Each structure stands twice: as structure tokens, then as C-alpha cells.
Amino acid sequence: MNSTHPTLLGDALHPSPLSFAISENLLVPAHIEWPGGTPPDDLLLFEKAGPRGRLFFDPATTVAAIVTCGGLCPGLNNVIRSVTRELIRGYGVKSVWGIRSGYRGLDPSIGKPPLDLTEDAVEEIHQKGGTLLGTSRGPVDVTRAVDFLIDRGVNILFTVGGDGTQRGGHALFTEAQKRGHPLAVVGIPKTIDNDVLHVTRTFGFGTAVSEAVRVIDSAHTEARSVENGVSVVKLMGRHAGFIAAAATVASQDVNFCLVPEQPFSLDGLLAALEKRLDKKSHAVVVVAEGAGQELLGTGGGTDASGNAKLRDIGQFLRDEINAHFKSRGLEMTMRYFDPSYQIRGCPANTEDALLCDRMGRHAVHAAMSGRTGLVISYLNGHFVHVPINLIAAGGKRLDLEGELWRAVISSTGQPDLSPLASGGSASPPKVC
Numbered sequence: 278m279n280s281t282h283p284t285l286l287g288d289a290l291h292p293s294p295l296s297f298a299i300s301e302n303l304l305v306p307a308h309i310e311w312p313g314g315t316p317p318d319d320l321l322l323f324e325k326a327g328p329r330g331r332l333f334f335d336p337a338t339t340v341a342a343i344v345t346c347g348g349l350c351p352g353l354n355n356v357i358r359s360v361t362r363e364l365i366r367g368y369g370v371k372s373v374w375g376i377r378s379g380y381r382g383l384d385p386s387i388g389k390p391p392l393d394l395t396e397d398a399v400e401e402i403h404q405k406g407g408t409l410l411g412t413s414r415g416p417v418d419v420t421r422a423v424d425f426l427i428d429r430g431v432n433i434l435f436t437v438g439g440d441g442t443q444r445g446g447h448a449l450f451t452e453a454q455k456r457g458h459p460l461a462v463v464g465i466p467k468t469i470d471n472d473v474l475h476v477t478r479t480f481g482f483g484t485a486v487s488e489a490v491r492v493i494d495s496a497h498t499e500a501r502s503v504e505n506g507v508s509v510v511k512l513m514g515r516h517a518g519f520i521a522a523a524a525t526v527a528s529q530d531v532n533f534c535l536v537p538e539q540p541f542s543l544d545g546l547l548a549a550l551e552k553r554l555d556k557k558s559h560a561v562v563v564v565a566e567g568a569g570q571e572l573l574g575t576g577g578g579t580d581a582s583g584n585a586k587l588r589d590i591g592q593f594l595r596d597e598i599n600a601h602f603k604s605r606g607l608e609m610t611m612r613y614f615d616p617s618y619q620i621r622g623c624p625a626n627t628e629d630a631l632l633c634d635r636m637g638r639h640a641v642h643a644a645m646s647g648r649t650g651l652v653i654s655y656l657n658g659h660f661v662h663v664p665i666n667l668i669a670a671g672g673k674r675l676d677l678e679g680e681l682w683r684a685v686i687s688s689t690g691q692p693d694l695s696p697l698a699s700g701g702s703a704s705p706p707k708v709c
Contacts, residue, residue: 281323281663281664281667282662283324283643283649283650283662284650285333285647285649286459286647287333289329289331289332289333290331291331291334291335292330293645294367294368294369295367295368297328298329298330299327299329301329303325303327304323304324304325305323305324305657305659305661306323306657307321307323308321321667323475323654323661323663324661324662325659325660325661325662326643326653326659326662327639327642327660328646329642329645331646332368332646333459333461333645333646333647334432334433334644336369337371339368339370339371339432339433340372340373340374340430340431340433341370341372341373341431341433341435341644342373342375342391342426342429342431342435343374343375343376343434343435344379344382344383344410344435344437345379345408345411345412346380346413346437346438346439346441346442346445347379347412347414347438347439347441348412349406349408349412349618349622350467350468351406351484351485351623351624351625351629352484352625352629352630352632353407353412353467354403354405354406354407354408354409354624355403355480355630355633356437356480356637357394357402357408357410357437358402358403359636359637359638360373360435360465360637360640360641361394361395361399363637363638363642364641366396367641373394373395374391374393374429374431375391375398376388376410377390377391377411378410378412379411379412379414380413380416380422381413381415383418383421383426384417385425386421391429392409392410403624403625403630404624406621406623406624407622416441417448417449419445419449420452422449423449423452423453426449426453426460431460432459433461433463433644434446434449434461434462434463435463435465435640435641436462436464436465437464438464438466438467439467440473440668440672442464442467443466443665443668447666449462450649450650459647461643461644461647463640463643463644463649463651464651464665464668465637465640465652466652467479467480469481469482469513469520469621470482470513470514470515470516470519471519471520471673472514472516472517472519472672472673473654473672473673474667474668474670474671474673475654475668476654476655476656476663477655477656477658478632480625480629480633480636481629482519482520483626483632484620484625484628484629485513485620486527487626488620489510489512489524489620490527492510492620493528493531493561493563494528496509496510496561496612496614497530497561500559500560500561501559503610504558504610505554505558505559505607505608505609505610506558506610507550507561507609507610507611507612508561508562508611508613508614509562509591509594509595510561510562510563510564510615510616511564511565511566511589511590511591511613511614511615512524512565512566512616512617513565513566513620513621514537514565514566514568515566515567516567516674517536517538517565517567517674518537518539518565518567518568518675519681521535521563522534522681522684523681524563525563525685525688526681526684526688529688531562531563531689532553532561532562532690533549533550533560533561533562533689533691533694534563534685534689535562535563535564535565535568535569535590536565536567536568537567537568537570538675539677539695540695541568541569541694541695541696542694542695542698543597545695546594546694547597547598547601550562551605551607562598566587566590566591566617567590569593570588570590572590572593573588573589573590573593574588591613591615592613595613632655635655636655636660643662650666651663651664651665652665652668654668
């Protein structure tokens, strides 16, 4: 078995002001199901998160900072609030800075001055969507950023963001270490798509599914209110279809669910849709933003973070469905929904608010004990420390043989839409 432990800045010499602490030797397995009933020899074991009895940093002299990067996600303000309050109330840290506009805020030549995060400053931010600190995409100039952190006397940096954000945070720690500056970098993984490896559930996912179901309900009403009504709903999910699949099952009113993990035949979908309308005279199609990219061609370029820009599968389907029924001389009324930005900007629901609070507090416990180069993960019912290099090794994908996808097939009743099931290869690439 392989047990993974985060990097320690050094010996923890300061007693913790908290009245409780967990054992240093608690481990949580990365997987809890084993074929044959025997754990594999290479089973990963992660260190359990929680407060430690001894601290590396003296709270009286510690300076901490928080940065939020990438796209918006419900719960960002909750994380900022919980991290700030645990530092101040739990440990007595006197100085907490909020880095503004993402990693840009670590470069004084282009960024805004940081915010002084006090209890009053974060009092009501959890009731609002977005992030108090602002955000941006793009890499960080490591040299300038570490200069800034050293000049400000920052000992701890909390990075709230996706893979790129966490890799950037690790680069900051490495550079600070070269200069002999003890900097703890602790990440809180942020992706609304719930596609982070070794993380059971990321914050914002529950809110996204709830809000997506509201949209699907409206789409279903629109489709049923006209003859041969078709509603197409595009949801988040660049590489993984968890939101589309979960919202489909929660709604129970979706007839076709399309996800990135399962290529589909456009001809097969159109034929199945025609049969559906002939039988029920209305249909709801849910498509994840990363689905069907093989139908759209290439050449979308990349964003500021280096991520490939996706072609718009939602508008593509809308136009292809309209063209198909027009060419067939069949009546059809189309309704198209793309609620992505409305969902991303929502405040966290109760489920996500609870998850954000716990992740934020565990991040503080890890950092104050001198742990670095890790992210806080909610895994198999426990909070654990996962080294950043394992998070960056790849993403989590929807299992097409798993329970969730089987539930999608059962609730929609959709046929096999894969290219091979349609009697040939994938439809020829098209450029929108």
C-alpha cells in the first residue's frame, strides 16, 4: 500500500490554541471497493485532515492570504468567510489578506492592492454569489509573486481554484522554498463540474444541479405547451457529464442526455427525436457543453489559462434540429436554454454551504501545522490531504458502466445513440 503525506515546512513547535486535535497517523483509502474483496498492493492512502496538536506557525506572527482564480462557482464567498474566521477566531491570527482579481493581485505592476479581511469584512458575503476578491484567468509570474509575498511577510497562501491554480500555487511554494522563505500553500479545489481526481464532491456542484433542475422544469413546461415542442438545455461540463447526468436523474423529465464521455451520432439523435415527437409530441434534450465536440471540428483556440476553447454544441444542436424538421416538412417548435452564467453566479445552497465551511476550516488546520503542496479533498465521507501532483495527474470522468449513467438511461428511456449503434462511424466533422 502507498501512503501519501503532504510536504512539511519543518517541525511543529507551537502548541495549538484549539481544544481538540486528531491523531497524526490517521489515513483514508483512495478507493473503498475492491474486486475480489482484496485491497490492491498499490492502494493509495491519504492523510486525514483536521486540527493538529502542534503548529508550525506562531499565530501571533502569522500573515495569511487567500486568492480565488478561474471561473465563478457557487460557494466562493463561503470559503473566503470560513477561512478568514477560522484563522481569526480559531487561531488568533491577526493579519489576513484577500488577494484581488486572482493571481494578477500578486503582481503589483498589474494588480490591485489586497483587501484587509476582517470579521466585519466577511460578515455577510456568504449570502451572495461570486467572490468578494474578484477573479481572473491566466498564469502567475512566479518571481514577482514571491517577491510580493515576501515583502508582505505572507506565511500562508490559500489557493481556491482548479488544476491550473493549484499548479501555480505549487510553483509559488517551490520558488519560496528556494529563497528560504517558509510558505505554506494549501489549495481548495474549485470546479463546478465535479471532475477532480481523488475528490468525491467539489463545492458548487450541488447548487449547480439544483439550479439546472429548475431550468429543465421550465424547458419541460415550454416543450409541453406547444405541438411538437423541443427544448434543448446546455449545461456545464467541459470534460465530464456529472451535472448533466445528475440533473437529468433529479428532474425525471429529460428524454435525451448527452455527455462528453459518450460520443453520439447526430443522425441517430435526430431519428430518435423524431420518433419521440411522433409518440409524445414533446421532448427535452440536455447536453453538457463538452459533448459532441467531435461533430464540430477543431480550431477553437485556447483561453488565458491554456484550456482549449469548446465549440458551442448547444447552438449546433438547436440549428441542426431546426434544419432537420424543416427539411422533412414536419412541424416543430424549438426552445433553447443556456443558463451557465446564471448558475455559476448563484449563492451556494445549504449542501454546498456546509461543504465550503468544512473545506475552508480544514485548509486552515493544514496550513497552520506547516503542511504545504496539498489540496483539501472530500473523499469517501472524509476530509483528507491530497498532494497537488496527484490532483494534477488527471481528471475524474463519468463511468458509463456506473450507477449514475444507468439511472440516466432508465429515467430518459433514450436508445443507444453511439455512432456504432447507428450503423456506422461518427458523423463527419462540421464547423459552426
